[in-house]
Amino acid sequence: MYSILLVEDDEFVCKAIEIILRKQDYIISIAKNGQDAMQYLQKSKFDLVITDLMLPYANGMELVSKMRNELHLDVPILVLSAVTHEKTITEGFDIGVDDYLKKPFNPSELASRVKRLIQQKEKNTI
Amino acid sequence: MTSFRQWLEDLIYYFAYFPLVIQIAIIVSVLAVAGTALAYIYMIFFRWQKERRAKKEIPLREKGNELLLEHIIYKSVGDPDTPVALPLEAFKSLPLDQKWAADVFKSQLLEYRQNFTGDIPLLLRQLYLDLGLHREAAAALKSGRRKKVISALVELSGMGVLLETAHVLSLTQSRDQYIREMARCYWVQCSPDAPFEFFSHVKEPLLAWEQFELFRIISLRKDIPMPSFAQWIEPQYHPTVISLCLKLAAYFQQPEAIPAMIKMLDTPDEQLRALTINNLGKLMALEAEPILVKMYPQQPDNCKLEILKALGRIGSGDFISFLQQELEHTEDFLLMKHAAHSIVAHKALASNLVARLQHSLTGTRQQVLQHSLNPLIKY
Numbered sequence: 001m002y003s004i005l006l007v008e009d010d011e012f013v014c015k016a017i018e019i020i021l022r023k024q025d026y027i028i029s030i031a032k033n034g035q036d037a038m039q040y041l042q043k044s045k046f047d048l049v050i051t052d053l054m055l056p057y058a059n060g061m062e063l064v065s066k067m068r069n070e071l072h073l074d075v076p077i078l079v080l081s082a083v084t085h086e087k088t089i090t091e092g093f094d095i096g097v098d099d100y101l102k103k104p105f106n107p108s109e110l111a112s113r114v115k116r117l118i119q120q121k122e123k124n125t126i
Numbered sequence: 127m128t129s130f131r132q133w134l135e136d137l138i139y140y141f142a143y144f145p146l147v148i149q150i151a152i153i154v155s156v157l158a159v160a161g162t163a164l165a166y167i168y169m170i171f172f173r174w175q176k177e178r179r180a181k182k183e184i185p186l187r188e189k190g191n192e193l194l195l196e197h198i199i200y201k202s203v204g205d206p207d208t209p210v211a212l213p214l215e216a217f218k219s220l221p222l223d224q225k226w227a228a229d230v231f232k233s234q235l236l237e238y239r240q241n242f243t244g245d246i247p248l249l250l251r252q253l254y255l256d257l258g259l260h261r262e263a264a265a266a267l268k269s270g271r272r273k274k275v276i277s278a279l280v281e282l283s284g285m286g287v288l289l290e291t292a293h294v295l296s297l298t299q300s301r302d303q304y305i306r307e308m309a310r311c312y313w314v315q316c317s318p319d320a321p322f323e324f325f326s327h328v329k330e331p332l333l334a335w336e337q338f339e340l341f342r343i344i345s346l347r348k349d350i351p352m353p354s355f356a357q358w359i360e361p362q363y364h365p366t367v368i369s370l371c372l373k374l375a376a377y378f379q380q381p382e383a384i385p386a387m388i389k390m391l392d393t394p395d396e397q398l399r400a401l402t403i404n405n406l407g408k409l410m411a412l413e414a415e416p417i418l419v420k421m422y423p424q425q426p427d428n429c430k431l432e433i434l435k436a437l438g439r440i441g442s443g444d445f446i447s448f449l450q451q452e453l454e455h456t457e458d459f460l461l462m463k464h465a466a467h468s469i470v471a472h473k474a475l476a477s478n479l480v481a482r483l484q485h486s487l488t489g490t491r492q493q494v495l496q497h498s499l500n501p502l503i504k505y
Contacts, residue, residue, distance in 0.1 A: 012191075013241065019195045020203050106244030107203045 002118050003027040003044070007037040007051035007063065008080070013103075017050065017080075020107045021114065034058025038066060046075055047118050053081040053088070061092065068096040076117040080105065183230050186220065190234045193217055198238070198249050210245065212253055222257060232259055236284045247286065254285050264289045272302055279308040288316035298324040307336050315343045321350065325358050325367050332366040341373060356383035359390055365398050372401055376408035384411045391417065399425075400432045407436025419445050431464055438468025443475035450479060453491060462491060466498040 004026050008014045018028050029046070031037035033056045037049075049067070053060035060079060067073045079092055082103040089100055099113055141149065193216055201210045221227040235254055239247045254260060266278035267290050275297070282289060297309035310332075314321045321344075332340070344352075355371040355378070363371075368390065375383035387409070390402045406414045418433045425433065434452065437445055452465035469476050469483070483495055497503060 012237065015191065016195060016199055016241070019200050023200055023203050104241050104243050107199055107242065107246070108244060111203050 001025060001027055002047040003029065004048045004050060004114070005029050005031060005037065005040055005046040007031045007034065007049065007055065007060070009033060009052065009055055013052075013080075016107070017110070020111060024111055024115070026114070032056070034060070034063040034066075037063055038071075041067060041071055041073065047121060048076050048078065048114060050078045050080055050114070053079060053083045053092075061088075061095065064092065064097055065095050076121050078113060078117060080110070179226070182226070186227055186230050187234065189220060190231050193220070194234065194238055194250075198246060198253070199242070202244065202246055202249070210249055212249065212256060214253075214256055217253065217257055222259065225262075228259055228262070232281060232285075235259075236281070239284065239286075251286050255287065260285070260287055260289060267293060267297070272305060275305050276308050279305075279312045283308075283312040283315050286316060288312075288318065291317075295324065299327055299329070303330070306330070307333070307339075310336065311339055311343060314340055315347070318350070321347070322353060322358075325371070326363065328364045328367050331364065332370060337366065337370045337373075340370060341377070344374060345377060352378050352380075354380055354382055356380065356386040359383060359386040361390070361393065365395055369398060369401050372405045376405040379409065381409055381411070384409055384413065387411070388414055388417060391421065396426055396429060400428045403429060403432035403436050407432070407439035410440050412440060412442055415440055415442060415445055419448050422448075427458065427461070430461055434461060434464040434468050438464070438471035441468075441472050441475070443472055446472055446476055446479060450483070453483070453495070454487070459490075459494075463494050463498070466491075466495045470495075470498045 004021060006014060006017055006021075006028055008017065008030070009032050014030055018030070021028055029040055029044070031040050035057045037051070038058075040046075041049075051060045051063055055063070058066075060081065064077055064079075067075070067077065076098040077096060078099045078101060079097050080101045080103060083089075084102055092100060098117055101110060101113060141152070144152070197213050197216060198210065220231060222231060232254070235250050239250050260282070263278040263281045266274040267282075269275055269278075279294075279297075288294070294309055294313055297305055298313050300306040300309060310324060313324060317323070352374075355375040358367050358371040359375065360368070371383075372387065372390075375387070384406065387402050387406050388411075391399060391414075393399050393402070403418060406418070415437065418436055422430060422433050434449065437449060446469060449465045449469045453462060453469065456462050456465065469479065480495070480499070484492070487495055
């Protein structure tokens with residue numbers, strides 16, 4: 001069973017993603033903002049992090065940057081956001097985002113991307 | 127009770143003996159206190175009512191979410207070849223016969239449609255129709271009240287359902303500006319075969335925001351082949367329709383619109399002419415270049431500016447000496463800047479000329495050329 005940290009402040013989106021990923025037998029932990037996410041990441045290990053960009057306290061970009069530069073985590077990061085500005089997306093990839101999915105999203109596509117990222121991580125570990 | 131009555135009678139009795147200024151002051155004070163009290167009572171009542179409604183809605187929202195997540199979202203993940211069956215019976219357990227409950231559930235359906243792509247919006251639309259939730263909006267379309275018609279149009283367009291085709295088409299020409307605008311957006315978004323039919327009958331101007339919204343909706347429609355917008359780039363149509371179609375023709379890269387656009391260059395409407403020139407540039411209309419250069423001296427400044435920009439976008443190199451001449455001789459700063467920009471936009475075709483101009487130009491003209499050569503500066 002793989003564990004996923006979902007960082008999202010919108011309850012409705014959280015619930016939907018939780019349902020979608022539970023169907024694929026993933027264990028989901030939810031953080032409502034960047035600060036909570038950092039606490040989770042310091043305490044436990046995750047196989048994937050899914051994060052929004054517009055978050056209270058610390059935004060998604062700051063979170064990704066801290067994960068890569070302060071915590072030195074190599075966990076795959078999938079950004080799920082309504083931000084479609086090309087510059088922001090490119091910046092995200094530059095600081096360590098592995099994949100980007102735009103909102104509104106297709107649940108099947110989310111499930112496939114999550115599966116691919118986790119498989120890739122497994123391959124790299126071996 | 128008797129003492130209060132006595133007090134009131136005394137007050138009325140003595141009131142008549144007060145000086146006029148005091149009487150006015152008492153009346154104003156009483157009115158102010160009563161008004162404030164009424165405002166507070168209204169606010170408290172409004173908040174209480176809102177809270178009561180919210181409390182009533184919570185269990186229904188939770189139940190609605192549970193059903194939608196379980197039967198639509200959960201089932202849509204997995205095998206794409208297996209169609210998701212809609213368990214109508216489960217949804218019928220909601221008290222949808224009550225208006226407030228139907229409204230809450232409809233708002234949830236709209237929220238889900240906005241948050242997901244793929245098959246889910248279609249399933250939600252089907253559920254909306256199967257549960258008969260569209261009936262109220264269909265009836266409201268024929269209502270005489272503006273608010274009702276507009277909210278019906280918003281609901282139906284949000285759900286992607288087209289009803290009462292002939293009536294909605296007539297609403298696109300309604301005398302009420304708000305109804306007309308909403309009906310046009312709804313029609314363009316939902317009509318399966320002729321979303322642009324009303325373009326030919328527009329008599330009132332399409333406002334800037336309406337053009338913007340129509341453009342956005344049209345650019346998002348992937349389910350229909352786009353018609354040739356050249357058919358509306360004709361002087362007999364409303365200038366705002368022509369201007370919208372000019373932008374659409376350029377956005378969808380329809381070179382077949384170029385001859386119609388060239389004909390529009392004769393229009394006496396300066397703004398429309400400038401827009402036509404701009405879009406000829408975006409379509410990289412080679413055949414328009416000599417015409418634009420020929421008409422340049424007689425044009426007002428905004429059209430001249432657009433001609434220079436268009437020559438840069440088309441970038442054939444045939445009129446690079448014209449741009450050079452403008453850069454070297456014009457006294458208008460904006461024209462100078464755009465001539466320089468357009469020369470630079472010719473890239474390899476202009477590399478020798480640019481090198482020469484860097485040495486020969488002096489003062490402002492040279493600075494403008496240097497500015498245009500900086501790839502980090504867009505304007």
